[in-house]
Amino acid sequence: MSYPGDLIRDIQELARFGITQWDLTTGEVAWSDEQFRIHGWEPGAVTPGLEVLLQRVEPADVGRVRQGFERARRGHTASAIEYRIVRSDGALCTLQARTRVLVDERGAPYHMLTTTTDITEHEETAARIVLTDRMASVGTLAAGVAHEINNPLAFISAHLELITEELGEPLPGELGLMLGETRHGVERIRNIVRGLMAFARTDDDQHTPLDVERVLELAILMASNEIRHRARLVRSYNPLPTVMANQATLGQAFLNLLVNAAEAIPEGQTEHHQIEISTRADDAGWAIIEIRDTGRGIAREIQGRLFDPFFTTKPVGQGTGLGLSICHGIVRSIGGEVGFTSAPGQGAVFRVALPPAVAAPRAAQPSAPAALTPLPGRARTKVLIVDDEVVFATALRRMLSRDNHLITIVHDGKDALTRIAAGERFDAIVCDLMMPGMSGMELHAQLLAQVPEQAARMIFLTGGAFSASAKQFLADLPTPWFDKPCDLETLRTVTMRIALTPKIP
Ligand SMILES: Nc1ncnc2c1ncn2[C@@H]1O[C@H](COP(=O)(O)OP(=O)(O)OP(=O)(O)O)[C@@H](O)[C@H]1O
Ligand SMILES: [Mg+2]
Incomplete structure (x- = not known):
């Protein structure tokens, strides 16, 4: 033919x-x-x-x-x-x-x-696959590092709070200055660790149907300090489909892009620069969000490395280089795509494409935890702390003993089990999730089988590293759990509430 x-x-x-x-x-x-x-x-x-x-x-x-x-x-x-x-x-x-x-x-x-x-498209697909693979392995590493840093960080934060309280504020001269700087430093470490954890853990958040515009507005609010001195913000919003995502993590993804856009623009020339956020639905019904800046643009030589974890052009100590990799991880975890185009000197456009929420019946949302207000009364309640990290356990004891609890510390799940099996009873058990020897999860399982009333009094602390089974365990847990370093006041309140609960079924 x-x-x-x-x-x-x-x-x-x-x-x-x-x-x-x-x-x-x-x-x-x-x-x-x-x-x-x-x-x-x-x-x-x-x-x-x-x-x-x-x-x-x-x-x-x-x-x-x-x-x-x-x-x-x-x-x-x-x-x-x-x-x-x-x-x-x-x-x-x-x-x-x-x-x-x-x-x-x-x-x-x-x-x-x-x-x-x-073969551009083919190349891009291949590059995306390599990137996704690499992200997964770096994610595992990041989770491990975050976990290691978190434990000492938890007691440093706790001690700092206690020291500040003990000394009373305002502190005179150098001492006040040093304490302030130390707090600032701890906050910076906490941010890095949070970044690492967000990076490692982008796919196990609760996804709910979201109004993207609202999430964008929240991100804008958080970035407004960065944007205000550099550029006018222009919104070109068009109707968007609802997407399934976690509000906080999706907000984080947009925030990272907005901050990057602002940082690409020099300060003080607001009248010459703008950041435009535009939204629309594409032909396939996906939500398209574009963040366009008039900043310095992205040199061709570095375009292939932008999403690499830790890739940054900022001076040492000023950027983690995790912003875009976190954004990439978050967007990918909800089935979306993120990419960019840029010519040096002509600004950059970052484009996020998110699949529409399938019209499934709205999943039942876990009800928000009731407001935590300390309960009145100061009974001599008994609290058990189970944590292999000795210094953290001690800091925790100092904090919780303000509520007049009788506190016992053990450093292994097995010791806790032995005491309870021998007949000792506690009103609350604050327990580390991951420990060498018997883990918090195993202790919980054992108590559930032997003394279920005690299992129901467990409050878990996690260092950030999650195995699949730990993830499932926490998801199924009826009692609260906290990421270290946690807000000690909230932990204190929750411990008090559980300790004062008369009889847990
Ligand atoms: N809108 C943009 N315009 C120009 N360059 C950009 C833009 N967005 C990202 N980049 C480049 O990509 C690099 C990596 O960005 P990423 O957000 O991952 O890390 P970072 O901004 O350097 O550090 P951090 O986010 O921790 O502050 C930046 O250092 C910058 O060189
Ligand atoms: Mg950044």
């Missing part, structure tokens, strides 16, 4: 597939229409030839491309030649050329046929 020329042209256009015929005896070169188009020219706009083509090629690739075609022309079997070209809109495109040389009966090359395909 023969195909009419029009059909072949259509197929080439559809497949973004160009053809080059090179007569090696006369040097004459002919390009198909699509060969012009995928290099960014209208058909016939330039005289076809290798040198013309090289004008479009990314400078770093020129030498390699020239060499590849030269080798092919001399009759060497060439593997595919891949090269990047810069499109007129500044974006990079990756093309792949395959060549075949025809030889005469003496073996001399006389004709070269080249097909060229646009």
